[in-house]
Amino acid sequence: MAFNILVVDDSAVMRTMIVRTLKMSGVPIASIHEAANGEEGLRRLQDEWIDLLLLDVNMPVMNGEEMLQRIRADERTRDLAVVIVSTEGSETRLATLQSLGAAIVHKPFPPETLRDTILRVTGVTDADYYGPVAATSDSLDF
Amino acid sequence: MPTTTAQLLRRATASTFEDLAFLFLEPECSEEQAAAPLDAAVSVDFHGPVRGRLTVRVSSMLMPTIAANMLGEEQARQVPLQRDALGEVANVVCGNALPMIAGADAVFRLDAPRWIADEPRARDGDAPAATVSGGVDDGRAEVELFLFGTPEQLHALQTSGADATSTAPAGSIF
Numbered sequence: 001m002a003f004n005i006l007v008v009d010d011s012a013v014m015r016t017m018i019v020r021t022l023k024m025s026g027v028p029i030a031s032i033h034e035a036a037n038g039e040e041g042l043r044r045l046q047d048e049w050i051d052l053l054l055l056d057v058n059m060p061v062m063n064g065e066e067m068l069q070r071i072r073a074d075e076r077t078r079d080l081a082v083v084i085v086s087t088e089g090s091e092t093r094l095a096t097l098q099s100l101g102a103a104i105v106h107k108p109f110p111p112e113t114l115r116d117t118i119l120r121v122t123g124v125t126d127a128d129y130y131g132p133v134a135a136t137s138d139s140l141d142f
Numbered sequence: 143m144p145t146t147t148a149q150l151l152r153r154a155t156a157s158t159f160e161d162l163a164f165l166f167l168e169p170e171c172s173e174e175q176a177a178a179p180l181d182a183a184v185s186v187d188f189h190g191p192v193r194g195r196l197t198v199r200v201s202s203m204l205m206p207t208i209a210a211n212m213l214g215e216e217q218a219r220q221v222p223l224q225r226d227a228l229g230e231v232a233n234v235v236c237g238n239a240l241p242m243i244a245g246a247d248a249v250f251r252l253d254a255p256r257w258i259a260d261e262p263r264a265r266d267g268d269a270p271a272a273t274v275s276g277g278v279d280d281g282r283a284e285v286e287l288f289l290f291g292t293p294e295q296l297h298a299l300q301t302s303g304a305d306a307t308s309t310a311p312a313g314s315i316f
Contacts, residue, residue: 010254011233013226016213017162058237058252087237091246107234108161 002030003122004049008041008067009056009085014107018054018085018114025115038062042070045077052122055102057086057093065093068100081121085109147243147272147287154239155274155285162234163227164211165204168277175277178203180284183259184229186236190250192291192299194271196239197258198232201281229255235285243287244299 005022009015015034022029033048035041039062044050053071057064064084071077082102088094094104103121105114156167168175178201185197200208209227210218217223232255240250270286277283289296 011226011230013213013223013230016217017230020214060254087234087252089237089241089246090249093249107237108158110161 001051002028003051003118004031004033005029005052005054006033006035006041006044006048006050007054008035008038008044008059008064009054010036010059011056012036014056014085021109021111021114022118025111025118027115027118038064038067038070041067045071045080051081052118053080053082054085055082057084057088057097065097068097068102072100083114083117083121085114148274150242151235151239151272151285151287152274154242155235155283158231158235158238159278159283162212163208163231165208165278167274167283171275171277171282174280175282178281180282181259182225182228183257184225184232184255185258186229186232186255187253188236188240188250189253190240191244191248192289192295194287194289194291196232196236196288197286198228198235198283199259199285200228200278200283204279204281204283207279225257226255229257239287248299 007015007018009018019032019034022032030051031048033044033050035044037059041053041055042062045053055064055067064086068082068084071080071082082100083105084094084097084102085105085107087107088097098104103117105117152167159165159167180199180201182202182205183197183199185195187193187195205221205224205228206218208231209220209224212227212230213223233252236252241248244250268288271289272287273284274286275282275284289299291299
């Protein structure tokens with residue numbers, strides 16, 4: 001399965017970095033869409049079929065927490081896989097976001113952290129991602 | 143001897159430079175690094191239990207490298223993107239340093255990074271609560287944290303810091 005991904009972050013630099021990381025990570029990608037705040041992101045969700053949302057918290061117009069609350073309140077998007085990608089360090093706020101079913105990736109992040117989190121929240125298994133692993137002759141020698 | 147706030151700021155700065163820009167912040171500058179000017183600068187204002195500002199200054203010779211490491215070689219040639227990349231470094235340093243200093247329950251709102259290289263270095267009466275500097279590649283970097291608030295607000299911050307009780311005696315935060 002290849003993912004349609006929406007990246008919502010007010011920093012164009014960070015969106016570029018996340019997209020670059022996604023492309024390097026080997027996560028199967030069908031399309032990548034971008035938005036600069038929560039309100040713009042919600043409009044994107046209306047217009048496009050999205051499988052995975054990568055969402056910042058601190059943004060103007062509408063922040064990530066409010067966008068996530070609206071996503072969970074809408075039956076069309078309530079089951080959407082969401083990864084928060086943020087510098088947010090408040091445990092209170094992070095607990096709220098996790099209670100809304102989001103996984104958290106803290107900036108700055110190594111590419112493999114983002115990849116592993118995406119694979120976890122989307123339910124892609126190691127076998128789906130890496131392909132079947134052939135058994136070695138040693139492993140059969142028992 | 144650095145104070146605890148400076149140690150926490152150094153930790154946030156070093157990890158951000160390393161993980162975001164793939165550059166190492168060396169504690170001491172070589173002669174060549176020390177001679178490099180700090181002529182590129184951005185700041186991030188923040189609001190929360192206290193308000194303040196974090197500034198990041200680097201030698202402008204580092205700007206293409208920072209942008210290239212964050213965005214790729216092609217994007218690195220564009221000066222506005224170089225400035226945006228340094229702004230994102232400041233944003234991430236600030237976002238990581240504040241919970242370390244103010245405690246994990248504190249909620250801060252960060253403004254968008256601002257290019258300040260053309261502005262006077264310090265506003266009247268401003269003194270940083272912590273400063274971190276060091277060599278980076280062939281240049282150098284300096285990060286300053288300014289905290290503004292009443293003595294009561296600053297004291298509350300002092301006693302709520304994440305690492306305050308474990309790494310420093312009382313009263314040494316600032």
